[in-house]
Amino acid sequence: MATGHAELDSAGVEAGQPDSGTQEEASQAARKPVINDFSIQVATVNGSGSQSANIVLLRSIFGMGIPVSGKNLFPSNIAGLPTWYTIRASKQGYVARKEEIDVLIALNAETAKEDILALPAGSVAIYEEAANLKQYRNDVVCYPVPFDKLTAAACPEAKLRKLVKNMIYVGVVAKLISLDLKVVETAVRRQFAKKQKAADLNWAAIQAGYDYAEQSIPKQDPFVLERMHATDGKIIIDGNAAAALGAMFAGVTVVTWYPITPSSSVVEQLIGYLKEYRVEPDGKASFAVVQAEDELAAVGMVLGAGWAGARSMTATSGPGISLMAEFVGLGYFTELPGVIFDIQRVGPSTGLPTRTAQGDILSVATLSHGDTKHVMLLPASVKECFEFAMAAFDLAERLQTPVFVLSDLDLGMNNWMSEPFEYPEKPLDRGKVLTADDLKRLGGFARYKDVDGDGIPYRTLPGTDHPLAAYFVRGSGHNERALYTEKPDEYQNLMERLNRKFETARTLVPAPVITQTGKSKVGLIAYGTSDFAVTESRDQMKKEYGVETDYLRIRAYPFTHEIHEFVASHERVYIIEQNRDAQMLSLLKLDLPAVEAVKLRSIRHFNGLPIDARSVTNALVIEENL
């Protein structure tokens, strides 16, 4: 309906109620269509079932071939508190959170005033007409909709109305932003694939909203979608499901967990996959899943299973990591494999349990007491959640040590577009394990001896049928034969070998991803979900300030040599991360020579919301005196 825009030039913005004279700014904005580049925010009350509607909206935009991302900003509560879902359509493919909202659907009476007051001029507000939000803003395009009336008509069953109401706004928005109704129908039928009746009811509600908008809302805003082909062949998945899939294709056999947001859905979705794909023809499971009594037990089971030779894992978040500290030190010192997913959330303590952060970097890197350090993998996409989950199991068994995968709530619990995941070509790396036959040939072994010079000893599994297979795992000082010792040189040798092993890890972990021209003096370093904002900010820096930046994305700890080289080849290096204390910067300082460490500068974002490009750009502009 491209012609609709022109007609609005002199019209008032409240649908059907011309109110010229006060709406000039909004009308100005309405002149130029904004195609495939805007954000939608749905403000509702949690527990009202709006998530299905939001996913239908997200999938419909995806179905139009337009790059899209969705973020759920929800409270730590079962029902009744405000929740916001933001959807960003971006023809450039940007998926970071966008600070400015272009289209607001204000369905939470409690926050409606606050929500509309937060909008930038020229944006759109859709709301229950009784709320009369127009009184607060003259510079926003207002579309009052009689949601309750429409819901009652579309849904004769009163108890279902709360849920159906959400689909009415999907219909209204679909009309306003030119979503293809066929694509919307596909999305809603997919959402309720196993419930025909619910699918029909929700589809009817969408149509009711669409019809209402068609008949009663003259389009007065510039935000429209046009079909693209940028999502062809792509998938939509959340990071936790991707990590779960990675674990399954890594051949995980023992899974333990203690429920904690935002990690629970890693194991919940893994259970679903395992039940579907890892039950053998005789009905027996090639896996065991245990909901433990707490995170201490969860990680204890992981290490016990790793000792006995299984590929074992647990998933948790910051508070669980703290509880695991003692056991992880034992795992490091006694050299037991195990994979721990940390889906980071805001701390300390309970913090903001449903908000995102990158705040566990330092605590995980050296988790436990004494001299400990751990391998961490840092995925920045759902595809990397899948791939790093697989890598983590290989590394844990190769290095015989606990390996951490640090995702976060933003990546883990939100839906992301991705290229389909690729089937792993490499076979599983089960590491240095001696069998009874090996022992027959070798005539014995020393559990903690560095035979190959890489710091990694050989191990045997409990149950190995050879009189010399057994060794004794002990958290106390031990010599090469795993015997108790307090001799200074034996303890020091052991600690130095563990250091050698960590140096070996440096050569095995995923290398960073570097984008550079070789001409810029300014380097940016980020990791995990900060990547989205940094990628977009680099474009802003170039477009708006003519400043080229080089970029290195860290994908693992210990740091590989490329990171040293990147810092060495730049004058100023900004570490962009989502925590208060510049945790990655601190880790880098420990690793870099002093002459390089002084180049490091920090940009941090730690308000619980995912980092956005504009705040990175603004910080860079100040730091660089632009």
Next chain:
Amino acid sequence: MATTTAPNPKVNRLGLPAIDYRGSKTTLCAGCGHNAISERIIDAFYEMGVKSERVIKLSGIGCSSKSPAYFLSRSHGFNSVHGRMPSVATGALLANKTVQAIGVSGDGDTVSIGMGQFAHLMRRNLPLIYIIEDNGVYGLTKGQFSATADLGSKLKTGVINDLPAIDTCALAIQLGATFVGRSFSGDKKQLAAMLKAAIAHKGTVMLDVISPCVTFNDHEGSTKSYKYMQEHEEAISEVGFVPFFEDIAIDYDAGTTYDVTMHDGSHLHLRKLHEGYDPKDRVAAVKALMESHDRGEVLTGVFYIDTEKPNFTDLLNMVDEPLATLPQARTRPSKEVLADVMSKLT
């Protein structure tokens, strides 16, 4: 004339001598009850003819938890962290359900710091022999009271315990363990029979073994001393055990003796020494424990046994082979599976 031949060294049914079941030399105090328990464990595994390579032995932290080093040197061992042995044992048995597991803990390791994991271990009925070497004090930190110390018992320093003892046996019965008993490190015959029966059981065996600490808790005023035990031990039943591989007919009076057929076909004979004793009755068992405690006795014997309840590894319905060593073909789904998953996400 008879000729003399070299005597055959005594061997068990696997043809192994007892020495193959020994461990390193103990570093515990001379006379420590724990050493006697280690001896009984060695005897039990030797006499039952269990191959050490098929056994895993685990512990937490404390004097008791050092002891797995002192038996079955051919078994993989794991001295874990304080109070957390149950979780390590659980993980190990999920990884390999075909091994036989024995865990040694202490009263501090179990009843204070390890209470949470202990409770959930019992609840899961994990196939594990869980032994508490119970002396009422923390030995490695020089003799503080533990939570099994009886009300009014006295430390060497004169400090009186003013909190009630936690009864691990009553607790284990309530929580779901399927073989619960108490013994005394000095009661060689009873402990030996109970340990052999424990090896034959497929579920959680919880044995609280009073094991006096000769250094910190063997004095007048202690209720965990050798003297106190000699004076106050009261057996609820006489424990006899006939392993499945011994074809021995035992005469017993069906009116006074319970004959329990174990999973492997062995027989546990429990001759009633107390009125109302019924090892299948959880309520009666807890009642007997509480009443005898009130009388100032230390009740020993097998209090409760259930050979029917499925154990944790059965409940999980795992494949027959150890999960740990399943080949990649059985743990990594095919390319087609990934394609199928991906197609559902587009």
